[in-house]
Amino acid sequence: MTTSAAQTLKLEYVKTIGIVNNAPVGRGFANPVDLAVRADGRIFVLNRGAPVFTRIGVINWDEDYLYEFSSHGDAEGQLRLAAGLALSNDGSKVYVSDEYNHRISTFDSDSGDFVKAWGSLGSEPGELNGPTGIAVDAEDNLYITDQNNHRVQKLTPEGRHLLTFGNAGSGDGELNMPWGICVAPDSSVFVADWRNDRIQQFSAEGEFIATFGESGDGDGQFTRPAGVAVDADGNIYVADWGNERVQVLAGDGSHLMTLRGEATLSKWAYDFLAANPDEVETRKISDLIPELPPHFNTPHLISSQIEPYFWGPASVNFDNEGRMFVTESSRHRIQVYQLG
Numbered sequence: 001m002t003t004s005a006a007q008t009l010k011l012e013y014v015k016t017i018g019i020v021n022n023a024p025v026g027r028g029f030a031n032p033v034d035l036a037v038r039a040d041g042r043i044f045v046l047n048r049g050a051p052v053f054t055r056i057g058v059i060n061w062d063e064d065y066l067y068e069f070s071s072h073g074d075a076e077g078q079l080r081l082a083a084g085l086a087l088s089n090d091g092s093k094v095y096v097s098d099e100y101n102h103r104i105s106t107f108d109s110d111s112g113d114f115v116k117a118w119g120s121l122g123s124e125p126g127e128l129n130g131p132t133g134i135a136v137d138a139e140d141n142l143y144i145t146d147q148n149n150h151r152v153q154k155l156t157p158e159g160r161h162l163l164t165f166g167n168a169g170s171g172d173g174e175l176n177m178p179w180g181i182c183v184a185p186d187s188s189v190f191v192a193d194w195r196n197d198r199i200q201q202f203s204a205e206g207e208f209i210a211t212f213g214e215s216g217d218g219d220g221q222f223t224r225p226a227g228v229a230v231d232a233d234g235n236i237y238v239a240d241w242g243n244e245r246v247q248v249l250a251g252d253g254s255h256l257m258t259l260r261g262e263a264t265l266s267k268w269a270y271d272f273l274a275a276n277p278d279e280v281e282t283r284k285i286s287d288l289i290p291e292l293p294p295h296f297n298t299p300h301l302i303s304s305q306i307e308p309y310f311w312g313p314a315s316v317n318f319d320n321e322g323r324m325f326v327t328e329s330s331r332h333r334i335q336v337y338q339l340g
Helices: 267-275 277-284 299-305
Strands: 011-017 032-037 043-047 055-059 065-069 082-087 093-098 103-108 114-118 131-136 142-146 151-155 161-165 181-183 189-193 198-202 208-212 227-230 236-240 245-249 255-259 313-318 323-328 333-339
Touching: 032 082, 032 323, 032 333, 043 082, 082 142, 093 131, 103 131, 131 189, 142 181, 142 189, 181 227, 189 227, 189 236, 227 313, 236 313, 236 323, 245 313, 267 277
Parallel strands: 032 313, 082 131, 131 181
Antiparallel strands: 011 333, 032 043, 043 055, 055 065, 082 093, 093 103, 103 114, 131 142, 142 151, 151 161, 181 189, 189 198, 198 208, 227 236, 236 245, 245 255, 313 323, 323 333
16 A cells, blocks of 8 residues: 555565474474575575574575574574574674573574674673664674663674663653664664654764654554664665554655555465465465454454465565565565565
């Protein structure tokens, strides 16, 4: 769905990638919450999948399942509550946040081998309490949403503290359990201020610039926004998690577009159905886009019943081809749109 203000912005649905796999290994996703796309097209998908299905799965645009790494646990190289993922600028390293173990783990992107981890529970500079989103700037420094400390920290890839901004509250520049984060093309930092139901923009040095949105389900309003991305024109894309949608705002905060999702079957789903013809017959007699009764009047209830809709949109990311990837946690899939 678009508004008339979105005449110059085009987002065309392309395809869906994914199928559920509640197993520790193998093709498919288990509650994916974030992803990153390497310059060569490899897609690194972070599966939160508690209690035992945590892993990073690596695929390509053709949906070949290439390999996976990490697992659920507390040892080095394992993840207990995976939350955010980012790649170094050269694509050689994968950074993953673990909000339970209060640390950032680094992996080699080609082999999946564990490289190192850093971070410890606390509120001093460089310490973390429930880290979630990760964004990498042009110098390969990391901006991390330090969720339970209600702040953002800028750290080197080795974990050395550079900068802290934000504190608990609801005023300009204050944060309440921030989640997603991105570095915009102009180097400013956008934060999904989760419990304040808004997006905030800061300079690279942490100075407050602007706030976007407020609590609600109307255009330009948010309920627990989880992810944010910014395109080359300064448009802001928000995974409006609590409202089961993606909203697009112009750089001045005006509402441009709302997406509810329009998923189709993935290549993996077709493979599954080809091997399980009884499931094909079940789908034929199922109403996957039903007329809902009046008491189904919340975004969650609606999305849970309508298969093409987003259900649990946790992050939004772009690749270098202008494709937008919406990571959909509750349906274990990714919906892809092309920015035109």
